[in-house]
Amino acid sequence: MGGILRILNKDTRALPVRIRDVAKKLDLSVTTVSRALAGYDDVASATRDLVIETADEMGYVPQHAARQLRRQRTETIGLIFPTTGSRFSDPFFSEFIAGIGDETSRRSYDLLVSVAPPGEAEERAYHLWTNSRRVDGFILIRTRVDDWRISYLTKENFPFTSFGRSKTLETSPHIGVDGCSGVKDLVKHLLDQGHRRIAFIGASEELTFVGDRLEGYQIGLEEAHIAYDPDLVFEGDLTRAGGYEAAKILIERSPSPTAIIGVNDLTALGAIRAAQEGGLIVGKDLAIAGFDGTVAGEHAHPALTTVYQPVYEIGRQVSAMLIDLIENQAGSELDSLIRPRLIVRDSTLNSKPVPAD
Amino acid sequence: MGGILRILNKDTRALPVRIRDVAKKLDLSVTTVSRALAGYDDVASATRDLVIETADEMGYVPQHAARQLRRQRTETIGLIFPTTGSRFSDPFFSEFIAGIGDETSRRSYDLLVSVAPPGEAEERAYHLWTNSRRVDGFILIRTRVDDWRISYLTKENFPFTSFGRSKTLETSPHIGVDGCSGVKDLVKHLLDQGHRRIAFIGASEELTFVGDRLEGYQIGLEEAHIAYDPDLVFEGDLTRAGGYEAAKILIERSPSPTAIIGVNDLTALGAIRAAQEGGLIVGKDLAIAGFDGTVAGEHAHPALTTVYQPVYEIGRQVSAMLIDLIENQAGSELDSLIRPRLIVRDSTLNSKPVPAD
DNA sequence: CCTCCCATCCAAAACGATTTGGATAGTACA
DNA sequence: TGTACTATCCAAATCGTTTTGGATGGGAGG
Known part of the structure; x- marks a missing residue:
């Protein structure tokens, strides 16, 4: 399909301008050109200006590999x-x-x-x-x-x-x-709304931030003198699908939780879907919240309560x-x-x- | 907070092993080591094995900048x-x-x-x-x-x-x-469902793929002998917010469209939200579809009809x-x-x- | 024994920049 | 007139590879 494609040929590719070319054109040494471009003050300002101008119009850009080799930095x-x-x-x-x-x-x-x-x-x-x-x-x-x-x-x-x-x-x-205090705030908000059975869908505790947020959940409950119930804590995998599966199980528990916290927004969005499929009205029958503050959560239906971090x-x-x-x-x-x-x-x-x- | 941080010092950083070091250890020339590692056949196989083994256990890795400079390729x-x-x-x-x-x-x-x-x-x-x-x-x-x-x-x-x-x-x-035929299929599906007033929320036609999809929309209508109505075509910006705004306007038109195609999934998701805020049941009162096949669409509520491309x-x-x-x-x-x-x-x-x- | 040919190895020249350590010429000052 | 100093410039070394163009020595074949 689509006609003849021009074959790229390295030999015909325009050779890049080297510092040597700039030097030759100005009848200056490579050293001076290099130092002029680097802004050293041991080159006359008239020369410096000339070098900069010429290098610019010749389209000179230092070849990265060479500079990197000499300076031993890659930037x-x-x-x-x-x-x-x-x-x-x-x-x-x-x-x-x-x-x-x-x-x-x-x-x-x-x-x-x-x-x-x-x-x-x-x-x-x-x-x-x-x-x-x-x-x-x-x-x-x-x-x-x-x-x-x-x-x-x-x-x-x-x-x-x-x-x-x-x-x-x-x-x-x-x-x-500070994921801990973030989730603590969230728990407090849910408590204010009257919730007492609050579930948490987490992820591998190997990840530091997961542990932090879980800790916030635990402390938040503790401060309200609510006993920590391991049955209300599930492990997801940070994906929407993971949140969906976990929420599905939680919802069918009895007594079921009245609120679910997802360790991140994706998890919470999965939970929202599970709730809606189960015929629940999110926000009324069941509260759901996440963590991250992604746009996806903002535009979800209903819009997702979350803990925003400026990523x-x-x-x-x-x-x-x-x-x-x-x-x-x-x-x-x-x-x-x-x-x-x-x-x-x-x-x-x-x-x-x-x-x- | 957090105690004393160890200060990184370039001087104390372990010097990387150079090819020269490997050569010296084996009492071989740099050339031979280089060629052995590159797999040339002008080095004895016993030597080659020895070189490879030694280089490996010394943790030798060619310094990228040097190789790049010499070969004039960056990989x-x-x-x-x-x-x-x-x-x-x-x-x-x-x-x-x-x-x-x-x-x-x-x-x-x-x-x-x-x-x-x-x-x-x-x-x-x-x-x-x-x-x-x-x-x-x-x-x-x-x-x-x-x-x-x-x-x-x-x-x-x-x-x-x-x-x-x-x-x-x-x-x-x-x-x-082939965005054109993708959208054409989509239009055909909507026509099968009985829709006649189908809107399209696009984006800057400067983008090739936007033009392609719009073309599919137009051809799809044409084949069904439905006149193209410019009032049903809006320009969004590929974001959820853009889709939301455009859909809001479309919905309040009269007669309003019975179906909306978003040029991408995000646009469509924005439109879904606008519809729901307007009290419409998506899928029943108003059909909405997108393009991309993102996970976000799969898990939306209701799940989004879309044209999937394997990104x-x-x-x-x-x-x-x-x-x-x-x-x-x-x-x-x-x-x-x-x-x-x-x-x-x-x-x-x-x-x-x-x-x- | 001599020649030729492999198989194996290597010294030195790139690659294109930066930096070191002067060189040169003009000026100021005694 | 010398001396010291400054302003300006530059040759050569260097970074760590790969590649070019041999060098070397041993074995086969005559």
């Missing part, structure tokens, strides 16, 4: 998604990557991305990128309570920051979100922190805790009538 | 998201990036990612990565009818493939999805095609058209009663 940061390919559609990720991307390009860094499920492939990926000096540092996500990545990178003395803390080391540079902004900060670390700029705080914000919407408001059908 | 492909940071949460993207990521790492390529809104910043980004030889090729997404990127890369003779074709060149390597698989193929192109492997087809598949769900089935409330 690149690495991000390895700890998940396997096809089941990877958490809206969280694209927000986060956008935050990182904006900050890195602002500081003229690049972002190298890979996907590897936790385990052997993940280890290989980190080994490769550290040993080949492919990146200057890593951003870690979905930190785990016992996190191989953190001990490895620390041992290698390789810069990294993470979204979410870990218990692997006493401290390591990261941006954390885009966290992406920006975590990469700013990493670049500071790489460049040894002591300035920034290396250990910040963001307090997420409760957003109450219809899915937990029984006072507001649902639209008549 | 990296570039992906620049043509969108601006914060409003960037289409689930489409994460699926797509996962497909690309899996294929590139299978062929031991890396993936360099950036985010730049169409316009000047985008041009700068492409210039930089081509001139600095930062990547070996590009994957283009959201191709536009008149696409600067395609003419630029073609002019520079720089390898690229795209998801979605463009009219900028007669042909260029890409994976296309993960397309990501894989488009990057396989690019790598073939870079390596001059003539093998693969450079111009493939995938026919998407109609998935009918409750949002367009008025026969099935909605759950009683």
